[in-house]
Amino acid sequence: MRIDKIEMRQIQVPLKDPFETSFGRMDRKDCVIISVHSGGIVGYGESTAFSHPFYNEETTGTIWYMLEHFLIPALLGKEVASPEEVSGLFASVRRNHMAIAAIETAVWDLYAKQNGIPLSQALGGEKQEIEVGVSIGIEPTVDLVVQNVERFVEQGYKRMKVKIKPGFDVRLVEAIRKRFGDELPLMVDANSAYTLQDLPTLKELDHYNLMMIEQPLAHNDIIEHASLQRELRTAVCLDESIHTIADARHAIELGSCRIMNIKLGRVGGLTNAKKIHDLCQLHGIPVWCGGMLELGIGRLHNIALSSLTNFVIPGDVSASKRFWEQDIVLPGIEMIRPGILAVPTNVGIGHEVGEQSLERLTVRKLTRVG
Numbered sequence: 001m002r003i004d005k006i007e008m009r010q011i012q013v014p015l016k017d018p019f020e021t022s023f024g025r026m027d028r029k030d031c032v033i034i035s036v037h038s039g040g041i042v043g044y045g046e047s048t049a050f051s052h053p054f055y056n057e058e059t060t061g062t063i064w065y066m067l068e069h070f071l072i073p074a075l076l077g078k079e080v081a082s083p084e085e086v087s088g089l090f091a092s093v094r095r096n097h098m099a100i101a102a103i104e105t106a107v108w109d110l111y112a113k114q115n116g117i118p119l120s121q122a123l124g125g126e127k128q129e130i131e132v133g134v135s136i137g138i139e140p141t142v143d144l145v146v147q148n149v150e151r152f153v154e155q156g157y158k159r160m161k162v163k164i165k166p167g168f169d170v171r172l173v174e175a176i177r178k179r180f181g182d183e184l185p186l187m188v189d190a191n192s193a194y195t196l197q198d199l200p201t202l203k204e205l206d207h208y209n210l211m212m213i214e215q216p217l218a219h220n221d222i223i224e225h226a227s228l229q230r231e232l233r234t235a236v237c238l239d240e241s242i243h244t245i246a247d248a249r250h251a252i253e254l255g256s257c258r259i260m261n262i263k264l265g266r267v268g269g270l271t272n273a274k275k276i277h278d279l280c281q282l283h284g285i286p287v288w289c290g291g292m293l294e295l296g297i298g299r300l301h302n303i304a305l306s307s308l309t310n311f312v313i314p315g316d317v318s319a320s321k322r323f324w325e326q327d328i329v330l331p332g333i334e335m336i337r338p339g340i341l342a343v344p345t346n347v348g349i350g351h352e353v354g355e356q357s358l359e360r361l362t363v364r365k366l367t368r369v370g
């Protein structure tokens, strides 16, 4: 397929409720939606960085810049036989994985549509449905988080993840266990808010039958996480530390985690996400799909990815209404049964993109034809 047009737009959408983690509070999503065209067929991608570089070094602004000056020029006018070739076109670009993922995922959608198959099938996914969990932010009080957990338990989510930070951790987990019992599938995510000096606190968390503790230590560490994993019964899960297949291999070799979170933006797209999935599967490391408060396009890419067989833990791939009054895909993504999302069977990402809502939400737009 020859890429004959690429369009991108920056959109801004308010969240239904603010979302707080150990590094800050977000009240809107600011992202780039990209469409890659070939012979009248259109593939869509969505960037996953935030406006501020608190999760990683990328922002919506850097993504726009990288796409405009480097990535779109490298892809436009090129003949691409398979999306797996796309990373080769970007080989001279270091890092900037979320910018690369935004355009690479669009090429995957285009490729699946060209071949008349669902994206999950193009990726080699086998599941027709996926179990989903939900990520719950920090609130001013423990009680408010417990109330949110209750709301999501009622909606049927299969796994609760609560955000923690120093001073808002053991008390919170204790309160949730007290209210919902020991069987509730529960995990915590620290977004790198602790150091090895906090070992006593992390060891206390070990008593609450947690499924895992996600990214407790530094965002760029795998060495100290290995020391920590040796001290804990609870599985450590890495998120921020894993950017490449080599990172995943090193973490597995060192024993830095027993579970891995795969976010397609963080690892540069679906091709790399699948390779990390395969590597983890080979080593008996279960994986789950992380979320970045995606709108529908990103959410549908996550669902297709989660259809691969080693995604055995419910991920942060909730329904559209978790964050949005109205999604940009039609229809919005809804559970088919409590805690279950269907893997779309239509071609590509499987839902229409609401071009009119996109237009309404757009703050800037760029079109390149080649």
Ligand SMILES: O=C(O)CCC(=O)C1=CC=C[C@@H](O)[C@@H]1C(=O)O
Binding pocket: 021, 055, 134, 135, 136, 189, 191, 239, 290, 291, 292, 293, 294, 316, 317, 318
């Ligand atoms: O998209 C979702 O539903 C999950 C959101 C979520 O938990 C996260 C998104 C972005 C940064 C963090 O706060 C956190 C994570 O680290 O997984």
Ligand SMILES: [Mg+2]
Binding pocket: 189, 191, 214, 215, 239, 240, 261, 290
């Ligand atoms: Mg995380």
